[in-house]
Amino acid sequence: xxxxxxxxxxxxxxxxxxxxxxxxxxxxxxxxxxxxxxxxxxxxxxxxxxxxxxxxxxxxxxxxxxxxxxxxxxxxxxxxxxxxxxxxxxxxxxxxxxxxxxxxxxxxxxxxxxx
Amino acid sequence: xxxxxxxxxxxxxxxxxxxxxxxxxxxxxxxxxxxxxxxxxxxxxxxxxxxxxxxxxxxxxxxxxxxxxxxxxxxxxxxxxxxxxxxxxxxxxxxxxxxxxxxxxxxxx
Numbered sequence: 694x695x696x697x698x699x700x701x702x703x704x705x706x707x708x709x710x711x712x713x714x715x716x717x718x719x720x721x722x723x724x725x726x727x728x729x730x731x732x733x734x735x736x737x738x739x740x741x742x743x744x745x746x747x748x749x750x751x752x753x754x755x756x757x758x759x760x761x762x763x764x765x766x767x768x769x770x771x772x773x774x775x776x777x778x779x780x781x782x783x784x785x786x787x788x789x790x791x792x793x794x795x796x797x798x799x800x801x802x803x804x805x806x807x808x
Numbered sequence: 809x810x811x812x813x814x815x816x817x818x819x820x821x822x823x824x825x826x827x828x829x830x831x832x833x834x835x836x837x838x839x840x841x842x843x844x845x846x847x848x849x850x851x852x853x854x855x856x857x858x859x860x861x862x863x864x865x866x867x868x869x870x871x872x873x874x875x876x877x878x879x880x881x882x883x884x885x886x887x888x889x890x891x892x893x894x895x896x897x898x899x900x901x902x903x904x905x906x907x908x909x910x911x912x913x914x915x916x917x
Contacts, residue, residue, distance in 0.1 A: 695850060735812065736851075736895070736907040749904070783850065794839055794858070797901055799850035 696720040697782050704773065706753040707808050714803050716784030724789045725767040726768035726797065727759060730781040742767060743789055774807045781805075810834045812908035815898050819914045820886055828881045828894050828911045836901025842870050842881045843895040845910065851895055854881070883913075891915045 697718045706712050718725060725741040741749045742761040750759075756778075758770040769786055781804055785797040811833045820826040832840070841856040843851040856878060857863055857872035869882040881894055893910040900906055 695852065697850075733816065733909060736897075737911045738904070738907075740905075754867065789903065794856060795905065796841070796853055796897055797905065799852070801850050804848075 695788055695798045695800065696799035697784060699782075699803055701803055702801060703804045703806075705806045705808065706771070708774060708776075710774075711770070711772040713771065714782055714784075714805075716767040716769075716800055718765055718767075718784075718786035718798070718800075720786055720788075720797070720798060722786040722788045723764055724748050724787050724795075725761060725764075726785040726787075727769050728783040728785065729766065730783055730802070736783070740769075770806075774805075776807050778806045779805055810898075810900065810906045811831070812898060812906055814894075814908040814911045816909070817912045817914065820883075820915060822886055822888060822915055822917050824886050825882065825884050826886060826897075826913065828883075828913065830879045830881075830896035830908060832877050832879070832896070832898045834898045834905070834906055837874060838899040838901065838903055840849060840870075840872055840879050841895075841897045841905070842879075843897065847892070850876055854894075856858075877908045886915050888915050888917070898913045 724743040729737040740759040760768040781802045784800040785800045788796045814830045837859035842854040845851040862871045867884045895903045895910045896908040
């Protein structure tokens with residue numbers, strides 16, 4: 694138990710569906726992240742929110758839409774996905790700032806399958 | 809561009825020692841992490857190095873040479889539960905983590 698929870702753990706959706714992934718951190722951190730993990734590839738950083746402001750989106754397709762209503766919650770809204778979007782989506786949080794070194798704490802991930 | 813290299817897969821025997829190497833080329837350096845990830849689970853923190861040298865933590869040790877852009881993770885007295893992927897990640901000049909693809913470690917009895 695890392696203090697970061699994600700729901701759902703597994704999701705199967707069609708290409709025309711709309712769904713949302715949820716992440717919650719109970720660590721009092723000020724930054725949250727969405728990563729995509731595909732087999733045998735490095736973790737791909739999708740979005741970063743620091744102090745509730747999005748600071749980077751790394752050219753992620755617009756069919757992925759993040760939302761960060763407060764420092765403890767992070768959502769990833771999905772619509773009209775493609776089969777190649779099937780992957781493990783990981784949420785992480787960290788404390789950033791002068792005295793922190795950005796150790797990231799990960800949630801268990803959502804295994805997404807797009808049919 | 810930024811690049812982290814680590815072997816894709818390694819095999820070792822229970823009770824033995826294994827060294828997993830990581831080389832990096834990044835824009836700036838503000839530390840290096842090693843994470844462990846069991847299949848189907850989240851990555852979990854193992855170690856952090858920002859200065860050259862060896863950091864020991866129980867059966868696991870991590871080494872860093874900043875001049876060579878090189879780190880290794882040393883696992884001693886291997887146990888079956890050490891079968892996992894080991895991820896190397898470097899903190900760049902923007903304090904973002906750049907991740908390697910991970911090394912899958914297979915432990916055999």
